[in-house]
Amino acid sequence: MAFIPTNTYPLLHTDDVFWNWEPLLQELLAQLDLKSIIFIGCYRRGTSTTVLDCPPTLLIIVNRKKDWTATCEKVISILKRRRLQMPAVEIVKIGFLEANDRTMAGDSIASSRNHYGSGTLGCFLKLRSPSSDDWRTFALTCWHVVVPPFVSLSNDDQKLIKNWNENGVSASIAKTDDVRRLLSLDHVTRLAYQEEVGEIEEAIQDIKDGRMFKIFKDLEVGDALELFTPQQRQRYDRHESELKKHEENLRILHERFQNDDQVLGTVFSGSGFKYKDLNLTKDGIKYFTSPDWALVHLSSCRQPSNDFD
Structure with missing residues (x-):
């Protein structure tokens, strides 16, 4: 069983943690020592190809090899206090130097202009070009991850970002110098x-x-x-x-x-900041969703993987 790959699936609406994720994440960020932690998320994880057979699992990805027992125990105590009884808390170690050009789903990425923060690479997608039928690999992340800090921008560049925030970025303008200059991403951050x-x-x-x-x-x-x-x-x-x-x-x-080897790629298209009503309700409360997204065209040297392990 140790050599069977682990599959990762999104949470289901029937999972209690689905509705409690935001406050849980905020408590984890406040209570845990975040040094060397590069990702915290919650998924259904397991070796089965059936999502229902893979239990909800709190996944923490770290970039340093050390004893993470105390962190694991603290997470479990937080889950118990919130009465979120998960079968597993999983801590996955990935070394910074060992990663080299390998880029994995769940890794930390950031705008090349952002020196003090980071976001999460969601996954990799293969999309077929309608004009050439060629398949290309893109990284998928959130729009807010690719937006550079405003304080580092000129007035003209701030106007560009505001326009993209409101209207998104289409593939037709993705090859412009402005997009390459302002919407490139780093991995490692x-x-x-x-x-x-x-x-x-x-x-x-x-x-x-x-x-x-x-x-x-x-x-x-x-x-x-x-x-x-x-x-x-x-x-x-x-x-x-x-x-x-x-x-x-x-x-x-x-x-x-x-040598700029840390550059992951540049934005190919993105949604900007938009909120939608996806009819998510619980206990009479409507939950609005911000499905902001960005597709990133990868640098040629990258070796993408959707495996967490």
Whole structure:
């Protein structure tokens, strides 16, 4: 069973969490330590091809390998307090450096002009061109994810964004320089990049500040390595290996952003901000929906996947 792929489906209207998701998400965002958490969502997950056989599951995707037991227990306690008894809380780890060009549904993405926030890549779609019959892969996300922060824009660019917010972006204008310039997206995001750089730099400094490492370095400068015991030499070599690995990872991260390797693609079409009445009611209350969406034309180097695992 361990090698059977996990399937992911949307929640059903009959699921209690469907109607309680927004307040639940707000509590999770307030109560959890969000460092290294790149995605929180709720789906039906399981190995069955039948959606009813896959239970509602709270899915958390993280980009750092550590013990997430305390986070899992806190989530379970929140669910119990809200009387949302889910069969599973699933935490999936994906490494920033290990991801390389692989781009997965559920990953964090952001406007290339947004250095301090991020949104979620929903999934990948293959659509056939009506003119050529060629199939092309697009990323699907929400419109609010692709809109750049207004504070970073000129007055003319703000007018463009306001127009697109009201009227959307059609495929006919997606190839314009304005769209390429203002509606490009990053994966990995600059926020994640900055956090990862900070963690690596901290790890490097911790090694260099170590008392024994400083002693080892002084002996090395004095050409006195023969004074090491075999155990000390082994310890020194381990520190040196860890230091070189961290420094190489730091170089790779900087290089990716210097070469714009983080660019996921540009918006191909999008809805803007629109609210619709989809006749969703519960207990006499009508729920309006904002089905805002954006299709992103992917950079050629990307390796898209709809798998969370």
